Amino acid sequence: MKYYNANTIIYLDGRFEKAADSSTDLYGQSLHYGYAAFEGIRAYKTHNGNRIFKAAAHFDRLEHSCKLANIPFPWDKQELIRETYKLLTLNKLKDAYIRPLVFCHPNMKLNQPVGVSIFICAWDWDAYSGNKLLNLTISDYERPNPKSTPMEAKLSGNYVNSILATTAANIKGYDEALLLDMNGFVAEASGANIFIEKDGKLYTPSLGNILPGITRATVKELCTVLDIECIEKKLTVDELKNADSAFLCGTATEVAGIASIDEVVYRTMWRESIGYTIQRAYKNLVLEKVNYEVII
Incomplete structure (x- = not known):
């Protein structure tokens, strides 16, 4: 499954940019130790327009996950929800899977992060199990x-x-x-x-x-x-x-x-x-x- 192409837009620390042009630091705690928190969220095409299902509950859980793992969460959740809707529009997505990820900056010590970033991406999504038993x-x-x-x-x-x-x-x-x-x-x-x-x-x-x-x-x-x-x-x-x-x-x-x-x-x-x-x-x-x- 291809998750992005040359035109795919992601959200990273308050800005929108092309996924193909983005990069991350190879010395990050998240890459080396799996020290990150994420969410899986669904958007659906409804008769009321494009809707993210239980967006607030998901971003609340993302914040809670960070709190339990001592990862800072300095963002306004309502703003993140608005930016997620904008991300769907920029990528012309209707039925989609959304992945917010809070990841940690470079730090090779086994202690709290020295800094964090938030990344949100989305891609087309159909039935995960193919509607089979x-x-x-x-x-x-x-x-x-x-x-x-x-x-x-x-x-x-x-x-x-x-x-x-x-x-x-x-x-x-x-x-x-x-x-x-x-x-x-x-x-x-x-x-x-x-x-x-x-x-x-x-x-x-x-x-x-x-x-x-x-x-x-x-x-x-x-x-x-x-x-x-x-x-x-x-x-x-x-x-x-x-x-x-x-x-x-x-x-x-x-x-x-x-x-x-x-x-x-x-x-x-x-x-x-x-x-x-x-x-x-x-x-x-x-x-x-x-x-x-x-x-x-």
Whole structure:
């Protein structure tokens, strides 16, 4: 996938410039140590115009991630949102993925940054999983212990764990990896949260060892609107494999149904599952076809 071309515009520290003409310092802490915070945000073409879904929530989380990692965040978030809309216009993007990244200036010491920059880019985006049901495997890799790194923060370095897990799953022929926490409970996929359905209720892992996804929160809000009981709890592998159905959710993934976990194939037809109902409701929400926002 090509993310930019000779005409692509990016936002960097208050100015717009061509991506092909931009550069970064090879001595930066972010490059050497993965010391950076980022977000994944979606923009959609709606009947109300081009809209960034939950922009404020994403930039709030970006600031929170920086705070948890002791990375300065000196920017006005409303201004960043305005500049992001301008970035989409300059690149003539409608359905897009947006990536803000806070990265650190040159510093070879293992301490707080001596300076930071913010970079925002965007590119065309379609369904992440191709609208197919996913086959998952439980990974040999575990989610990091929250005592070793702040799991609430969306930090670049944390995603080495995700890359390793996904690569191992793909080599085995699976679409995605599902990671457990250090106690053997279900955590999340490499870049998405998980929900399971059992006896007409939804269950999702409780916070603490997972990223508190914005899409995850939106799914819970939709459950309230649609009168679907949704329970947060520690989920065991047995509960996962004995579920009626399951799905992943995330900004990039949106809502994607799961066909199987290792040797277990879910018997409930996807179109008869609660996940399918949530998938349609979520799509209507982001496209503003049904204004759930007045409720949630």
